[in-house]
Amino acid sequence: MNRSSDLNLVQAFRHSGPYLKHHRGSTFVIMLPGATVGSPYLDDIISDIALLQSLGVKLVLVFGAREQIDAELEKQHIVTKFHKRVRIADDETFEVIKRVCGSMQIDLASKLSMGLINTPMQGSRLSVVSGNFITARPLGVCDGIDYIHSGIVRRVDSDNIRRELANNSIVLISPVGYSITGESFSVNSEDIAAQVAIAIKADKLITFCNDNELILDGDGEVIAELFPTQAEQYLDKIDPDIHNSTCRYLRAAITSCRGGVERCHLVSHEQNGAIIQELFTRDGIGTQIVRQSAEQVSQATIHDIPSLMDLIRPLEIEGILVHRPREQLEMEIDHYIVIKRDGMVIASAALYCYDEEKLAELACVAIHPSYRGSNRGNILINKIEELARKRGIKKLFVLTTKSAHFFLEKGFVPGNVEDLPKEKREHYNYQRMSKVLFRTINYDQVH
Ligand code: ARG
Numbered sequence: 001m002n003r004s005s006d007l008n009l010v011q012a013f014r015h016s017g018p019y020l021k022h023h024r025g026s027t028f029v030i031m032l033p034g035a036t037v038g039s040p041y042l043d044d045i046i047s048d049i050a051l052l053q054s055l056g057v058k059l060v061l062v063f064g065a066r067e068q069i070d071a072e073l074e075k076q077h078i079v080t081k082f083h084k085r086v087r088i089a090d091d092e093t094f095e096v097i098k099r100v101c102g103s104m105q106i107d108l109a110s111k112l113s114m115g116l117i118n119t120p121m122q123g124s125r126l127s128v129v130s131g132n133f134i135t136a137r138p139l140g141v142c143d144g145i146d147y148i149h150s151g152i153v154r155r156v157d158s159d160n161i162r163r164e165l166a167n168n169s170i171v172l173i174s175p176v177g178y179s180i181t182g183e184s185f186s187v188n189s190e191d192i193a194a195q196v197a198i199a200i201k202a203d204k205l206i207t208f209c210n211d212n213e214l215i216l217d218g219d220g221e222v223i224a225e226l227f228p229t230q231a232e233q234y235l236d237k238i239d240p241d242i243h244n245s246t247c248r249y250l251r252a253a254i255t256s257c258r259g260g261v262e263r264c265h266l267v268s269h270e271q272n273g274a275i276i277q278e279l280f281t282r283d284g285i286g287t288q289i290v291r292q293s294a295e296q297v298s299q300a301t302i303h304d305i306p307s308l309m310d311l312i313r314p315l316e317i318e319g320i321l322v323h324r325p326r327e328q329l330e331m332e333i334d335h336y337i338v339i340k341r342d343g344m345v346i347a348s349a350a351l352y353c354y355d356e357e358k359l360a361e362l363a364c365v366a367i368h369p370s371y372r373g374s375n376r377g378n379i380l381i382n383k384i385e386e387l388a389r390k391r392g393i394k395k396l397f398v399l400t401t402k403s404a405h406f407f408l409e410k411g412f413v414p415g416n417v418e419d420l421p422k423e424k425r426e427h428y429n430y431q432r433m434s435k436v437l438f439r440t441i442n443y444d445q446v447h
Helices: 007-023 042-054 066-075 091-114 158-166 189-199 228-237 244-258 274-280 302-317 326-335 376-390 404-409 422-426
Strands: 027-032 058-063 127-129 134-138 150-156 169-173 176-178 184-187 204-209 263-268 287-290 295-299 336-341 344-354 359-367 395-400 435-440
Touching (some): 042 058, 042 274, 058 158, 091 127, 091 184, 150 176, 150 189, 158 169, 204 274, 326 336, 326 344
Parallel strands (some): 027 058, 058 169, 127 169, 150 184
Antiparallel strands (some): 395 435
16 A cells, blocks of 8 residues: 555645634535436435535535436326426326426435445444425416426425534435425426525535536536526526526526525536535535625735745745734734735735825735736725825735836826835835836826
8 A cells, every 4th residue: 555645635634724714504405316326426416415514514415306207208108398498297207296306316315325335434334314395386277288297395394404413414306306296396406406595595506517517607617606607697698408407506596696595506416425525625626606706805804824825925034025024014904905815815015105205105916826817916006096096095005026017007107216105215125126016196087
């Protein structure tokens, strides 16, 4: 056995630490579409789900059965009609739906009962609960067409779901809803997942999909984060006939976000462990639809200092920034703004005003290497300008030995040491030979 050290693993584990803590005690609704349940990746997904449960995450699983129902209907030569992309469940079709969903529920429950095989946790039993948690009503008649046994969610029995979750059970929900009149209805699983997530105030809704259902930008890269309005714009651009599933997932995510669910994630079941990477790394692997961006610009506080130091120390060692001892950072923290991503400081800048001369220094501009090459530099400078404007500052200046081109690109122009405020001039380090650059603050754009 090779027992050499695996620094990647150690590094990854350290990174996941904050999320292990954050997710413990949270509630996630996980949507498993029929395609995911029918895929060869299901076993891995089930063990990832068991792992999440063992880490203290409360889980509701909602499964879909579209592909399985289609296959069974075809086998029995039953032709079903659709209206506005919704299946019309007549008596014969609904019998098939009930049989397929019932059998899938049993199969999923038995797979979950297996839990974490081949691990020290083998044998620790997961308790899986199903029930009549979803009350449905008929979709009724639309354009003169009766949807018969196809229904929509009317109510979610959130109290009972929460009780089961508090008991450490996994709640497994099929795409069928029940009515107080003793009927049952076929219900769209994405709709159930979204309504459940909202009703039980879940922290997340996570949906699996095929690789070709992921949300991509113009270069074919997975989009990391969208606000609900951006997700709507994306929906407007794609063809619902070709990207039908993506449309349904996105709509469920938008509805959930608007209904109070902080983050909804879409990950591919074809990527092994995608849910683990999405949940336990800062950048994830899929798309998250969020109410509030994971990245925020804010005034730094004393609590940000350890993370700020992690950011700037490597740059100090490289000689890009001058060394600032911790005590100095503590005393001057009010001068700093930071961009934080899930609590970690990934960029910083500081403003030191020389009010009499109406000049201010832009200092300690740092962006974490993994997060360069995007708009963050502009975000920092705009924020600093905004603060400077409030103080009536006319010009910003920077002293830099290695990053002059960065500031030139941002509209700074070279200047002289003599133009610095008196105090700064007196302390200018002629050995360091920093370049001095200025930028006039624009007051025209102030609204
Ligand atoms: N792991 C974090 C979470 O669970 C962040 C995920 C980031 N994902 C993304 N697609 N940007 O919330």
